[in-house]
Amino acid sequence: MSTDAPLLRVKDLAVRYGSAQALFDVSFDLSPNSALAVLGPNGAGKTTLARTLSGLVPSCGGSAEFAGQDLLKLTAPRVRRAGLLHLPEGRGVFPGLTVQENLRMALTADKQARNPGLERAFEIFPVLAERRRQPAGTLSGGEQQMLSLARALMVSPRLVIADEMSLGLSPKAVDIVFASLARARDNGVSVIMIEQFARRALDFADQGLILHRGRSSWSGPAQEAGEELLHRYLGGAAAA
Amino acid sequence: MLSYVLAGLALGAVYAVAAGSLVITYVASGVFNLAFAAMAFTVARFYYFLNTEQGWAIPPAAVVSLMIFAPVFGALLYAVLFRHLRLRSTLVKLMATVGLSVALPPLVQLVLGHLTNVTAPALAPRPLAVFHPFGAVLNADQLATYIGLAVVLVVGVGVLRFTEVGLRVRALVDSEALTSLSGTNPGRVSLGVWAVSGTLAGLAGILVAPTSGLSAEGMTYMMSAAFAAVIAARLRSLAVAVVVALTMGVVTDVVQKYLDPSSSFTAAVIPSVPFAFMLVFLLYYAVRGEAGDAVAGGALDRAISPQGGDPSLMRTAAVPQGRISSSSIGTLAVVVVIAVVPAGLDRYWAGLVAAGIAAAIALLSYTLVTGEGAMVWLSQITFAGVGAVVAAELVDRWSWPPLLAVFLGSVLVVPVGVLLGLLTIRLGDLYVALVTLTFGSLVQTLVLTQDPFYDFGSGQPMERPSFAQDNQVFAYLALAVFLLVGLVILNVRRSTAGLAVAAVRWSENGAKTLGISVIQTKVLLSALATYIAALGGGFLAMNFRYTLPDSFHPSLGLVWLAVLVTMGSRSIVAALIAGVVLYVMPGIFASYLPDKFADVPTILFGLGAIGLATHPEGVVAQTGANLARLFTRRPGWAGTAATTLTAPPDPAEAAPHDRSARGEVQQLPTGGQP
Ligand SMILES: Nc1ncnc2c1ncn2[C@@H]1O[C@H](COP(=O)(O)OP(=O)(O)OP(=O)(O)O)[C@@H](O)[C@H]1O
Ligand SMILES: [Mg+2]
Numbered sequence: 001m002s003t004d005a006p007l008l009r010v011k012d013l014a015v016r017y018g019s020a021q022a023l024f025d026v027s028f029d030l031s032p033n034s035a036l037a038v039l040g041p042n043g044a045g046k047t048t049l050a051r052t053l054s055g056l057v058p059s060c061g062g063s064a065e066f067a068g069q070d071l072l073k074l075t076a077p078r079v080r081r082a083g084l085l086h087l088p089e090g091r092g093v094f095p096g097l098t099v100q101e102n103l104r105m106a107l108t109a110d111k112q113a114r115n116p117g118l119e120r121a122f123e124i125f126p127v128l129a130e131r132r133r134q135p136a137g138t139l140s141g142g143e144q145q146m147l148s149l150a151r152a153l154m155v156s157p158r159l160v161i162a163d164e165m166s167l168g169l170s171p172k173a174v175d176i177v178f179a180s181l182a183r184a185r186d187n188g189v190s191v192i193m194i195e196q197f198a199r200r201a202l203d204f205a206d207q208g209l210i211l212h213r214g215r216s217s218w219s220g221p222a223q224e225a226g227e228e229l230l231h232r233y234l235g236g237a238a239a240a
Numbered sequence: 241m242l243s244y245v246l247a248g249l250a251l252g253a254v255y256a257v258a259a260g261s262l263v264i265t266y267v268a269s270g271v272f273n274l275a276f277a278a279m280a281f282t283v284a285r286f287y288y289f290l291n292t293e294q295g296w297a298i299p300p301a302a303v304v305s306l307m308i309f310a311p312v313f314g315a316l317l318y319a320v321l322f323r324h325l326r327l328r329s330t331l332v333k334l335m336a337t338v339g340l341s342v343a344l345p346p347l348v349q350l351v352l353g354h355l356t357n358v359t360a361p362a363l364a365p366r367p368l369a370v371f372h373p374f375g376a377v378l379n380a381d382q383l384a385t386y387i388g389l390a391v392v393l394v395v396g397v398g399v400l401r402f403t404e405v406g407l408r409v410r411a412l413v414d415s416e417a418l419t420s421l422s423g424t425n426p427g428r429v430s431l432g433v434w435a436v437s438g439t440l441a442g443l444a445g446i447l448v449a450p451t452s453g454l455s456a457e458g459m460t461y462m463m464s465a466a467f468a469a470v471i472a473a474r475l476r477s478l479a480v481a482v483v484v485a486l487t488m489g490v491v492t493d494v495v496q497k498y499l500d501p502s503s504s505f506t507a508a509v510i511p512s513v514p515f516a517f518m519l520v521f522l523l524y525y526a527v528r529g530e531a532g533d534a535v536a537g538g539a540l541d542r543a544i545s546p547q548g549g550d551p552s553l554m555r556t557a558a559v560p561q562g563r564i565s566s567s568s569i570g571t572l573a574v575v576v577v578i579a580v581v582p583a584g585l586d587r588y589w590a591g592l593v594a595a596g597i598a599a600a601i602a603l604l605s606y607t608l609v610t611g612e613g614a615m616v617w618l619s620q621i622t623f624a625g626v627g628a629v630v631a632a633e634l635v636d637r638w639s640w641p642p643l644l645a646v647f648l649g650s651v652l653v654v655p656v657g658v659l660l661g662l663l664t665i666r667l668g669d670l671y672v673a674l675v676t677l678t679f680g681s682l683v684q685t686l687v688l689t690q691d692p693f694y695d696f697g698s699g700q701p702m703e704r705p706s707f708a709q710d711n712q713v714f715a716y717l718a719l720a721v722f723l724l725v726g727l728v729i730l731n732v733r734r735s736t737a738g739l740a741v742a743a744v745r746w747s748e749n750g751a752k753t754l755g756i757s758v759i760q761t762k763v764l765l766s767a768l769a770t771y772i773a774a775l776g777g778g779f780l781a782m783n784f785r786y787t788l789p790d791s792f793h794p795s796l797g798l799v800w801l802a803v804l805v806t807m808g809s810r811s812i813v814a815a816l817i818a819g820v821v822l823y824v825m826p827g828i829f830a831s832y833l834p835d836k837f838a839d840v841p842t843i844l845f846g847l848g849a850i851g852l853a854t855h856p857e858g859v860v861a862q863t864g865a866n867l868a869r870l871f872t873r874r875p876g877w878a879g880t881a882a883t884t885l886t887a888p889p890d891p892a893e894a895a896p897h898d899r900s901a902r903g904e905v906q907q908l909p910t911g912g913q914p
Contacts, residue, residue, distance in 0.1 A: 018546035056544050080423035094414040109423025
């Protein structure tokens, strides 16, 4: 791993929704051009971590520094403009906009040439090209996920947080998701991957972070996370 | 025939501009702009100032009013007010817009002067040119209206469909959270939308001024007619709103061809057209179960808003401990003061105080229906007006004793309220507000301002009971009745029925699973509230010895509500204070200050309701809680009071869409949301 200043440094992050605290003192570093797999059972706080970093929900303690900026002080649009792209859990598309308009929305933050981005997206996901004039809300769940992912691949952020992008997809589609994120990495994009396929995510990533009930219960280099460890923290089923 | 259609299209075009603007601001910023009429009036008045009073030519006056003044004004309103309302409940948002519509017109008149002659020219040059296409008649104002709508539609659709700005607006309509994740600042988009809505409001106002008059009332009528189109569009679809608005305009004018223009039937049918449209669409949607609260935003927006630890539940828990002792002392103090005051006053002031107490009785119906039932009914003042008329009729025609007429006559009004309650029972908050306001306008036009009820504004004579001829005695009589009604409401709150109401207020789903019939509770509530409103109306009429139909205008109902919520919409004593303030404050201004400031109280009332955006519990409740905190020594107690204070503005906002197990379990007192 590189020894440069980290791209993202999270320290003692705490988050609450109203009265219920969802994250307690979570800390980790992410080097430039690396990948982190965030694992944990349902309700562990993975999604909450992603939302907090992208400015969707406020934190109530700790710090997060991204490329020299205090992330917790930025609003969501500014976080995006600073180069952090969050692909939210579930169908992260605008249902009322067409496929093409969804992609155009993704480009509004980066004032770069529009057409290369669109072409790139349609090239990776030909199915989207076929449906470019269809409202995104009428796509199948898997197609919506592809569309969401395409939004990350057509621009070049510094960091992508992908929250359960493979959820509910066919095995072949899951392969596409992993391949796409690998391609992003090849282009120098760092990735925080929140995944249900723990083994696969750890193979993909350099670092691992396991959350449990809002706390970090294990973190370390991804290859050190053996079967036994996954069993202990995630239970049998999740360690697939 | 063609002439009627052409005239109807012009009317429909104004409705369409209004309805379109209401829809777009609603979907893009989550605020339903009841202040649209007030904004329309403001811009139209400004245009009148430039064009007529300053003698500017039409083009520069129109450009400055519509392209500079109106957008800046709309953006300003968003920046200082509506921006802060985004996450608030429908009730709070409506209250803020109500406050604005109350405060704005008199404020404008204070600055630009009162108009006595309210017919104003629109965008076409005077004298009005008249054209004869295909033998029909079309005047230049109507032509200008078509052009106005066409420009709005072409530019609007063009921008929304084909520009990046439009893309962002439509994205925002879909999901605010996703929009901001895409790097677009939703606040800025909303600001733009409000600026545009300022222009649209101004355009509608200027265009409608020659026919309905350059007055806040004329604009309010235009706006409430546009509500029908908005409801047809289910608050969301621009295209439907425009089409229905145009149809409504055409129907309104075409039916006139077949009616005798001098008959009173015609006079009744014309204003009912929008209401009939509204009724048809409402029934259609209600039957299909599609008129619930429009859920703003997408799945992500709901997922990130804090759920569970429902603050409302916490508040119900906190109230009985914290409030009872402090409020009973406070209540007693206020009642004693108001009871002592009339004794020391002369006839004039005692009369005003008595009027205030009578109004307070009617205000209690808002306390019941809005404070307890959390239903935004804007028609209570209309029930009061009808109550006054019914009582006066009974006294006048059947020689009933006045008190009996008021108490029994009010029963006759109840079915109307129940009917309205049943009609709106399955509707979301916003629909209820729109329907009740339109209903109020309709009754005002169809009944209260018609003879024999109107009689040049004084209405029918109404007697007082023989023992209460004196203002002071009458004030005490009203106070006694007020307290009686207050006790009834307290009992409703405490009894099982009250529990049911509380349950309905916090969560319809929750109440359903508890096995409480929501319908029954709501009907009971609307029946009782209607009765109380009518009772208050009867007392007002007795006080003034005339029914004074104009004093029950729906736009005054907004003032009533504004004052009430400013004082606190859930407290009995707040209603008393609100009623007295409502009549005494204008009295003070009228007696001791120059005429120019006569409207200042209204402005203050409106500003008070706007202040609600920051102090949602109302000043009395707020001050009460503060005092309670000051005087208490018991730490646990103080803790609760403090929680009550820091509780988030509004219970309904946390009303979960999917009430997960988590939400049901965590009912403990908590610190509320961040
Ligand atoms: N809007 C909200 N309001 C209140 N609590 C919430 C909200 N969103 C999440 N939570 C709670 O925060 C905790 C963490 O949720 P989060 O969605 O981060 O979990 P997760 O690790 O992503 O789970 P999953 O694997 O199921 O996606 C949970 O207990 C959840 O109930
Ligand atoms: Mg999750």
